[in-house]
Amino acid sequence: xxxxxxxxxxxxxxxxxxxxxxxxxxxxxxxxxxxxxxxxxxxxxxxxxxxxxxxxxxxxxxxxxxxxxxxxxxxxxxxxxxxxxxxxxxxxxxxxxxxxxxxxxxxxxxxxxxxxxxxxxxxxxxxxxxxxxxxxxxxxxxxxxxxxxxxxxxxxxxxxxxxxxxxxxxxxxxxxxxxxxxxxxxxxxxxxxxxxxxxxxxxxxxxxxxxxxxxxxxxxxxxxxxxxxxxxxxxxxxxxxxxxxxxxxxxxxxxxxxxxxxxxxxxxxxxxxxxxxxxxxxxxxxxxxxxxxxxxxxxxxxxxxxxxxxxxxxxxxxxxxxxxxxxxxxxxxxxxxxxxxxxxxxxxxxxxxxxxxxxxxxxxxxxxxxxxxxxxxxxxxxxxxxxxxxxxxxxxxxxxxxxxxxxxxxxxxxxxxxxxxxxxxxxxxxxxxxxxxxxxxxxxxxxxxxxxxxxxxxxxxxxxxxxxxxxxxxxxxxxxxxxxxxxxxxxxxxxxxxxxxxxxxxxxxxxxxxxxxxxxxxxxxxxxxxxxxxxxxxxxxxxxxxxxxxxxxxxxxxxxxxxxxxxxxxxxxxxxxxxxxxxxxxxxxxxxxxxxxxxxxxxxxxxxxxxxxxxxxxxxxxxxxxxxxxxxxxxxxxxxxxxxxxxxxxxxxxxxxxxxxxxxx
Amino acid sequence: xxxxxxxxxxxxxxxxxxxxxxxxxxxxxxxxxxxxxxxxxxxxxxxxxxxxxxxxxxxxxxxxxxxxxxxxxxxxxxxxxxxxxxxxxxxxxxxxxxxxxxxxxxxxxxxxxxxxxxxxxxxxxxxxxxxxxxxxxxxxxxxxxxxxxxxxxxxxxxxxxxxxxxxxxxxxxxxxxxxxxxxxxxxxxxxxxxxxxxxxxxxxxxxxxxxxxxxxxxxxxxxxxxxxxxxxxxxxxxxxxxxxxxxxxxxxxxxxxxxxxxxxxxxxx
Numbered sequence: 001x002x003x004x005x006x007x008x009x010x011x012x013x014x015x016x017x018x019x020x021x022x023x024x025x026x027x028x029x030x031x032x033x034x035x036x037x038x039x040x041x042x043x044x045x046x047x048x049x050x051x052x053x054x055x056x057x058x059x060x061x062x063x064x065x066x067x068x069x070x071x072x073x074x075x076x077x078x079x080x081x082x083x084x085x086x087x088x089x090x091x092x093x094x095x096x097x098x099x100x101x102x103x104x105x106x107x108x109x110x111x112x113x114x115x116x117x118x119x120x121x122x123x124x125x126x127x128x129x130x131x132x133x134x135x136x137x138x139x140x141x142x143x144x145x146x147x148x149x150x151x152x153x154x155x156x157x158x159x160x161x162x163x164x165x166x167x168x169x170x171x172x173x174x175x176x177x178x179x180x181x182x183x184x185x186x187x188x189x190x191x192x193x194x195x196x197x198x199x200x201x202x203x204x205x206x207x208x209x210x211x212x213x214x215x216x217x218x219x220x221x222x223x224x225x226x227x228x229x230x231x232x233x234x235x236x237x238x239x240x241x242x243x244x245x246x247x248x249x250x251x252x253x254x255x256x257x258x259x260x261x262x263x264x265x266x267x268x269x270x271x272x273x274x275x276x277x278x279x280x281x282x283x284x285x286x287x288x289x290x291x292x293x294x295x296x297x298x299x300x301x302x303x304x305x306x307x308x309x310x311x312x313x314x315x316x317x318x319x320x321x322x323x324x325x326x327x328x329x330x331x332x333x334x335x336x337x338x339x340x341x342x343x344x345x346x347x348x349x350x351x352x353x354x355x356x357x358x359x360x361x362x363x364x365x366x367x368x369x370x371x372x373x374x375x376x377x378x379x380x381x382x383x384x385x386x387x388x389x390x391x392x393x394x395x396x397x398x399x400x401x402x403x404x405x406x407x408x409x410x411x412x413x414x415x416x417x418x419x420x421x422x423x424x425x426x427x428x429x430x431x432x433x434x435x436x437x438x439x440x441x442x443x444x445x446x447x448x449x450x451x452x453x454x455x456x457x458x459x460x461x462x463x464x465x466x467x468x469x470x471x472x473x474x475x476x477x478x479x480x481x482x483x484x485x486x487x488x489x490x491x492x493x494x495x496x497x498x499x500x501x502x503x504x505x506x507x508x509x510x511x512x513x514x515x516x517x518x519x520x521x522x523x524x525x526x527x528x529x530x531x532x533x534x535x536x537x538x539x540x541x542x543x544x545x546x547x548x549x550x551x552x553x554x555x556x557x558x559x560x561x562x563x564x565x566x567x568x569x570x571x572x573x574x575x576x577x578x579x580x581x582x583x584x585x586x587x588x589x590x591x592x593x594x595x596x597x598x599x600x601x602x603x604x605x606x607x608x609x610x611x612x613x614x615x616x617x618x619x620x621x622x623x624x625x626x627x628x629x630x631x632x633x634x635x636x637x638x639x640x641x642x643x644x645x646x647x648x649x650x651x652x653x654x655x656x657x658x659x660x661x662x663x664x665x
Numbered sequence: 666x667x668x669x670x671x672x673x674x675x676x677x678x679x680x681x682x683x684x685x686x687x688x689x690x691x692x693x694x695x696x697x698x699x700x701x702x703x704x705x706x707x708x709x710x711x712x713x714x715x716x717x718x719x720x721x722x723x724x725x726x727x728x729x730x731x732x733x734x735x736x737x738x739x740x741x742x743x744x745x746x747x748x749x750x751x752x753x754x755x756x757x758x759x760x761x762x763x764x765x766x767x768x769x770x771x772x773x774x775x776x777x778x779x780x781x782x783x784x785x786x787x788x789x790x791x792x793x794x795x796x797x798x799x800x801x802x803x804x805x806x807x808x809x810x811x812x813x814x815x816x817x818x819x820x821x822x823x824x825x826x827x828x829x830x831x832x833x834x835x836x837x838x839x840x841x842x843x844x845x846x847x848x849x850x851x852x853x854x855x856x857x858x859x860x861x862x863x864x865x866x867x868x869x870x871x872x873x874x875x876x877x878x879x880x881x882x883x884x885x886x887x888x889x890x891x892x893x894x895x896x897x898x899x900x901x902x903x904x905x906x907x908x909x910x911x912x913x914x915x916x917x918x919x920x921x922x923x924x925x926x927x928x929x930x931x932x933x934x
Contacts, residue, residue: 112718123696131720132711147690162722207893210729210933214893221849245822248792497757499791552791554819557757564757565721570712575698633698635712637720649723653711657701 044072044087045268046172046192048276048366051092053174053188053288058096061103065090065115067137067159067169068108074168075196075263075270081168082109082159089192089268089292090157090171097152097178105143112136112161115143116596116637117173118330119155119314119614122147124634127596129160132635132653136161152177153314154190154288154332163201163294165643170194170292175314183310185286185336189277191300193327193349193358195262195293205644208256212556215258218355218378219250243383247500249588251381253553254514256589256644257295259356264296266349266360274369275360281342285362286310287335291327294643297352297590297617299326299516300333302345302362303373307335309524315599315612318530325524326352326513328592328617330641333524337362344368352514352590354378379515384482385588385620387489387502483507487584487623494562494586498550501586505623509604514590514619527604529611535601537629538608541580545571549585549593549618549640549650557648558640564649571638573630575658581626585618591645592617595654597636600626615641630656728754729933736929737771738902744771745925747902753786760786762796762817767804779803782813793818800831805872810834823847838866839874850887855896859884868909873917875909888931896931 043050064085071080074088084090095101107113114136116128126145130136137143152175159169172190197204207214228237244251269275279285287307289300301307301324308319311334319336327333339345344363351357354375361369487505494501512523551558560568573579581600583593592615599612603625610627618624633656640650691697706715713720730752738745747768753760762784769776784798796815802808815829825845832838841863848856861882865874886900902925906914911921 122694123690125696125700126690129720131708131717132713135714135717148692148694150694160720206727209727211893217852219849219852221851223851242822248819248821248823496788496790554792555757555788564723565710566719566724568710570710631695633696633701635701639721647721647723649721651721651723653713653720655701655712658698659702 044074044081044083045265045275046087046089046091046190047267047269048278050087051189051191051267051275051277053092053094053190053286055094055176055188058099058176058178060100061093061095063093063102064104064106065093065157065171066106066108067113067115069110074268075198075265076272077198079167079198082113082164083168084171087268088168088170089194090169092190093157093171093173095149095173095175097149097175099149100146101149102144102146105137105145107137107139107141107143110139112138113164113169114159114161115157115169116160117145117155117157118594119153119332120173121150121597121632124597124632124636127634127636129596129637132637149175151175151314152181153311153316154290154334155314156192156290156292156330156332158292160637163205163643163647166195166197166201166204166294168196172288172290172292174288181316183286183334183336184284186283187279188286188288190267191287191289191347191349191360192267193289193291193293193296193298194265194268195257195296196265197257197261197263199261201294201643204257204261205647208556208644212256212553213250213253215256215260216250216252217258217260218252218254218353220252247386248554249381249386249499252378253381253588254353254379255296255351255355256553256556256642258353259351262296262351262356264293264298264349264351264356264358266347266358269360271357271359271372276366276368277347277360277362278366279339279362279364281340281364282338284336284338287337287347288332289327289335290332291329293329295329297326297328297513297592298349298358299324299352299513300347300349301325301521302337302347303370305337305339305345305362306522307337309529310334310336312529312611313599313614316532317611318532318609320524320528320530321522322524322528323521324512324516324519326516326617328590328615328641329643330592330594330615331617344370346370346372348373350375352379354515376515376519381514381588381620382482384506385514386500387504387506387586387621389485389504483510483622489584489586492562494548494550494559497552497555497557497559497564498562498586499552499554500588501548502584502621502623504621505584506621507624508619508622509602509624511619513617526602526611526616527606529602529604530606531601531609531611533609535608535610537578537627539578541578541627543574543577544580544582546582546584547571547652549583549587549591551587551645551650553587553589556644558642558645558650559648560650560652565651566649568652570635570653570655573628573654573656575630575633575656577630579628579630581628582623583616583618583626584623585620588620590617590619591650592641593639594641595628595636595638597632597634597654597656598628598630600628602626632656724756726754726756728752731931731933733931734929735932736898736900736927738925738927740923740925741920745769746771747927747929755786758788760788760794762786762794762798769804776804778805784813784815786817790818792820796829809872820844833869835869837869839869839879840864840866853890855888855890857886857888857898857900859886865910870913873910873913875913877909878907879910880904880906884927886927886929894933898927898929898931900927900929901925902927 066085068083105115114128114130124133127133155173157171158165172192266275306321308321310319342364344361347360349358483506485504486507489501489503510525510527516523548561550562594615601610602613636654638652638654639646703714708715732750734749736747749766751764753762764782767776767779780802782800784796786794786796789795794817798813800811800813811831811833817827820826828842843861845859863879867876882904884902886898888896888898890896905922914921
């Protein structure tokens with residue numbers, strides 16, 4: 001495939017290295033003399049031992065993090081990267097809830113740097129965002145943070161200065177809970193996912209600014225047109241092409257940056273070097289999966305092993321068993337697997353755009369491998385993602401699609417949809433939003449599902465026949481599983497920096513994520529996440545803030561409400577109050593929206609057990625609602641965690657204070 | 666540790682007693698409310714002290730240079746060259762936009778057309794920019810200056826459009842529209858039809874133009890993107906003059922219609 005040309009060269013090199021015993025992934029297992037003979041000596045990634053969470057007695061932690069720019073072996077090549085204590089990703093920062101953390105960041109770069117402790121509750125001055133909470137760490141300087149650890153779970157740390165995060169400055173954080181977390185893992189590994197490029201990230205931005213589809217080598221071609229004519233008929237296909245052409249957008253726009261330039265790393269290791277975690281059959285293994293990449297969503301699975309999700313964004317959730325989950329940039333999921341057989345299992349992390357993958361292995365002994373699944377076919381955007389009102393369109397294939405949805409989701413979840421929907425409806429009333437339509441009830445899947453129940457196999461096949469690859473207007477899987485419409489867009493089109501608006505906004509929390517609608521196994525959805533502790537703050541929100549995720553792919557501009565950071569003023573959260581934050585995604589792609597300093601409770605229909613999130617991946621054309629108690633005074637960054645979107649201005653400061661607006665110029 | 670009590674994010678504030686921790690963090694691990702509002706001048710985006718660097722660099726100046734066509738044409742045995750390039754420098758909303766194009770015979774003779782444009786480009790809609798500025802033609806003789814009023818962008822159905830009104834220093838008004846479309850045969854092999862229309866609002870005898878539609882130039886080229894930035898191409902170019910303009914050309918002994926087979930390079934940085 002075209003878009004893996006670069007990477008395949010490196011793969012050949014890696015295979016050659018493997019033959020000479022220099023395979024990076026195994027160098028920890030080499031005898032000392034062999035390691036010493038390697039270029040530069042030490043392993044530069046989280047090898048088996050370094051990725052295993054040591055644990056031990058609860059204690060205060062004092063740790064030094066040295067930030068250096070150095071040339072290292074990475075992804076089958078050599079490059080100048082930013083390392084943390086000589087590795088990328090950096091070492092595990094292991095802390096204990098209820099104890100103190102004293103972390104000292106030493107800047108050995110010749111430029112300013114910073115470390116943001118992602119998801120960690122601490123005084124905002126230590127949060128590590130230059131220009132917002134502190135001036136940054138000057139070359140040669142040391143910055144110390146010292147705070148009581150008030151939480152447990154899996155988090156991570158990374159630079160918040162410029163594009164440093166892209167070239168290696170990321171690492172995992174593991175915090176052990178004060179009491180028994182009930183998870184009882186015999187062994188724990190961090191699984192840190194990164195996207196690595198040998199390009200200068202500034203050049204990468206320049207390319208996106210010049211030609212925004214530079215890295216997309218999966219656009220629709222003449223061949224696809226012929227195929228769609230054949231599969232869906234000329235009329236349907238033309239209608240579809242005209243609709244996309246009218247919007248000047250591409251349904252193949254899944255990721256801005258792809259495997260054309262990226263190698264995908266697991267714990268810093270290229271797939272061909274095969275990072276390996278060892279286990280004894282029968283053990284319960286906790287995998288702390290961290291998406292520390294700059295721009296890449298992953299679909300994570302361990303073929304042959306069910307995964308029990310026990311935490312999301314560090315915070316415990318009631319265990320839910322699944323076979324695959326999509327992880328947005330900056331999210332973390334903790335899963336428990338229990339391999340009983342004496343065999344190897346592949347940890348597969350395929351990118352959402354399917355242009356590459358990170359991969360590792362769980363094995364009883366080093367050197368074992370399991371089959372690596374082929375990349376699945378690349379998904380396609382639909383009119384749903386565009387926030388189009390499908391009820392006004394006349395299209396074949398639509399009706400049986402709803403039947404399909406019913407079949408796949410079952411009644412339990414359907415009811416859940418309605419629950420969360422009603423909750424949202426209520427919230428909208430309380431916030432006095434005008435122009436709301438309870439279309440969800442009319443379009444409710446359950447209703448149509450009923451009508452369709454009893455429709456046989458043929459219909460299902462037809463639905464598949466006109467599926468996503470047929471390129472029809474959402475007659476494929478996306479439509480089948482798209483959630484109910486819960487709101488409509490107002491008249492504000494958000495200016496020249498925004499192309500599209502979600503005319504109808506759906507509740508899509510019960511969806512598995514782009515490209516996972518049709519897989520024949522279980523996939524985690526946000527609606528399944530249920531907190532282990534009941535909601536503490538049950539006040540009705542005193543303030544509702546609606547933020548639209550906006551952008552212009554053609555000009556590579558990204559913003560909130562069509563306004564870049566440099567034109568914005570802080571979002572005010574009155575101290576102590578309960579806030580409802582509503583996110584509406586007007587763009588056609590997912591955005592992982594991260595709030596620093598405070599957890600957000602996702603209104604996902606789980607009653608008074610709403611899960612905590614620090615980063616929410618908001619599906620295109622969707623509307624999501626979050627509750628926040630503004631109990632952490634500070635100036636907190638709030639942004640899209642796709643690095644280049646953030647740097648283009650999809651960023652705000654949220655200010656929690658009792659003197660809001662005092663200094664508003 | 667009871668000292669820190671249980672501080673949930675859902676959040677009741679818990680007053681904590683006990684030994685103070687490090688200088689930065691209060692016992693409850695939270696910042697002081699008074700510390701949120703900075704003393705002195707503050708940055709309006711962040712509320713942080715004005716002296717600090719920006720958190721995000723979303724006002725950076727970018728630049729782009731595109732040599733859209735640099736080609737050799739075989740025109741009925743007579744060979745010529747053509748260039749057509751543009752570039753910009755600026756931010757998302759304001760740019761300086763430069764364009765140049767020209768053509769001439771390869772062997773002997775001066776260029777037939779050579780023009781330069783310098784424009785202020787303002788983003789006015791998601792896909793559209795308005796352009797105002799000047800154009801200066803070195804050829805044909807004598808040199809001529811123009812004021813330019815243009816609209817450039819991406820029309821529905823992915824037609825790259827560049828349209829402009831030109832008002833010459835003599836007050837003559839003319840119009841040019843250029844439209845391109847890209848048809849992907851594969852991810853790297855791209856067929857690109859192109860159309861250019863020139864019209865004049867009045868007779869300009871000095872330059873052999875009559876009012877109305879003057880000329881069209883249709884093209885079709887097939888390029889292969891060895892890299893995104895570098896694509897050689899082959900193609901065909903067909904020029905045609907119309908109406909009185911054609912009559913003038915004919916009277917001057919010039920071609921009124923020509924077809925050229927071209928090879929060229931498209932490159933950008």
